[in-house]
Amino acid sequence: MEKPLNPYGLNMHPMRESLYNELHSRPFQVIPSPARITHLAVMCDAEESQQQFEHLKELYHHFGVTPPVEDELCYHSDFDKLRMRREKHMEFTTYTFINTDIEQGGNPFEVTGLTPLPKGWLESLPGTVMSAFHLSVDDARQTNELNLPLVKRFFEGMRLVGSSPQDGDARVWTTFQTHGDGFGRFLIYNKQMSDSQLGRLAQRILEIEVYRLMCLLSLPTAREINPTLGAMDQKLADVTYHLAHSKDIDEQELLSRLTDMAAWVEDCRARATFRFSATYAYHDLVIKRLEELREDEVSGHLTITEFMTRRLTPAVKTCRATSNRLEDLSRRIDRVAEMMRTRVELSIQSQNQELLASMDQRSKVQLMMQHTVEGLSVAAISYYTIGLLKYLLEALYNSGIELNKDLIMGISVPVVIGLVAFTTRKIHKRFLKMAIDQVAKAESEKKVQK
Incomplete structure (x- = not known):
């Protein structure tokens, strides 16, 4: 990756420039007095956001201005007496239309920021409008501020909320309600604020109205x-x-x-x-x-x-x-x-404990039965072994060898029984040792796994 050029030859982070620009991407606007402003907050998904960008290009074409090529977070455009600002937020997109082609006097909401827009453009705007309101700015530095009954008439007789922000440099009236045209209304009388100060005040009011509706969602x-x-x-x-x-x-x-x-x-x-x-x-x-x-x-x-x-x-x-x-x-x-x-x-x-106890009891019974069977097995094996030995002695005797068959058979009975019992016990101990070794091995593997 190539290093960014700088007079000191330093290796700059590739996102450094974009991070600098981020702090300046949404600057406060400079708003003259008088002015008529309309602000829209439109909720949209990714597809509708792209459709909005294509729809925005139609507005550029209408006023004979070259449209932008790429969709950015914030656009500022001047269409003669109409200024347009579009901002993309996480959940919504805002449109601010500032109309400066007005004359102060009369109903401040008769002409709005939407007045210069081409017919049908606003109706075709993709998305769902969450916040929509007009903000009228009148200059009270050269003329007297209107009396309260007249101001209330501009808000269709609704209950007013008002204050003097910026330490009394302006007067703000609103109702935080929708009026006959479906829009909210704010009225600012500029007493001694510069255009930059007025722009910051207007921006704060716009954000308060949008964020409070999104907050209540x-x-x-x-x-x-x-x-x-x-x-x-x-x-x-x-x-x-x-x-x-x-x-x-x-x-x-x-x-x-x-x-x-x-x-x-x-x-x-x-x-x-x-x-x-x-x-x-x-x-x-x-x-x-x-x-x-x-x-x-x-x-x-x-x-x-x-x-x-x-x-x-x-x-x-x-x-x-x-x-x-x-x-x-x-x-x-x-x-x-x-x-x-x-x-x-x-x-x-x-x-499980009850089952194991039951199995242990059955195992004891089976062991007792096994011992009984082993005793019978010893007797049966000894019997057949002695029978085979008897055939052998008779064969030897018939072949001419002098033998006392009865004595040998008598002596062989205890000997055969003892050998069979010893061999059976030996086999039993061998299998028991194998079982114990398997249990010990399984317990050792469990300890290793833990």
């Missing part, structure tokens, strides 16, 4: 899980009580119930763990952006921070509590299942 899941979670908790308590206080227990039936509960918990964790983790991350981002607003209170109205703290934080706590209950229930099921397995193992060991 797990709340329906938590509400769905909670009722069944309580029922499962009670079932586990019943199983534990039965296990602790009942002597007559059907281990198979209890293990089956525990398995069903464990399967349900793991299914919930598989569906909810990522969503809950994302909720905590989005919530941290919202809190961070709220701190950066440095809000002053507007008399009689909740500030954005107070509204979020009062409404968003309990929802996050609900998700966290649900996640903790799932984890706790999973651990408790594992412990009860472990106790059940231990109980079953002890029962099996007890049965």
Whole structure:
């Protein structure tokens, strides 16, 4: 691999340049006053993301601008009086349209950032819109700020949330609700902020609105899980009580119930763990952006921070509590299942001991029978051996050899019986030694394996 060129001849890491660029990939925008901004957050998968990029090229062609060749994390494009910014995030893609071709006065939401877009382009945008709202910026440095009843009319009479962020350099109004066009609305009066400062304020407000909706995405899941979670908790308590206080227990039936509960918990964790983790991350981002607003209170109205703290934080706590209950229930099921397995193992060991005792008793009986059979075998073998010896003596006697057959037969009886008994005992001891050696070898192999 070739070394990157530098005047010092140093071997630079191949990712160094991209890591530098990452910190500058999403810069704050410079927003003039007045301006009309529309922000969309569109959830999409990999296929829809590629379709969005192809759809974005159509917008470039419409305004006579050369479209980008490769899909990047962040695009900034100027189409005369319309500025467009597209950002790719992990779960969604955001589009910000800034329309500067406006005149201040009248309804600030009559002209929006979507007004200059070609007809039909927005309707064909792939993906599912999660957040959509208009942000209107008016210049209050040269004209007086509008009175409150008129501002409320711009928000269709809904209850207002307002504050003076950046230590009173601006005034922000919103309702955190959707209006007649299906979009949310924010109104900023710029009192003494520069275009760069206004861009940073607008960016924080855009992120707060998007992240708070993404943060709440797990709340329906938590509400769905909670009722069944309580029922499962009670079932586990019943199983534990039965296990602790009942002597007559059907281990198979209890293990089956525990398995069903464990399967349900793991299914919930598989569906909810990522969503809950994302909720905590989005919530941290919202809190961070709220701190950066440095809000002053507007008399009689909740500030954005107070509204979020009062409404968003309990929802996050609900998700966290649900996640903790799932984890706790999973651990408790594992412990009860472990106790059940231990109980079953002890029962099996007890049965094995009874079986071994029974086998030992049968082995003793078999050994006694074997000794009895050995005694009969000695007698039978001695009998046939003496019979063969008798034939031999008669043959010798008939051949002319003088023998006392009766005396020899009498003497041979105890001798033959003793030899047969000695030989049988010898064979028995040999097999017994082989069995003992095999047992000792097996125990030695077990110790080595441990």
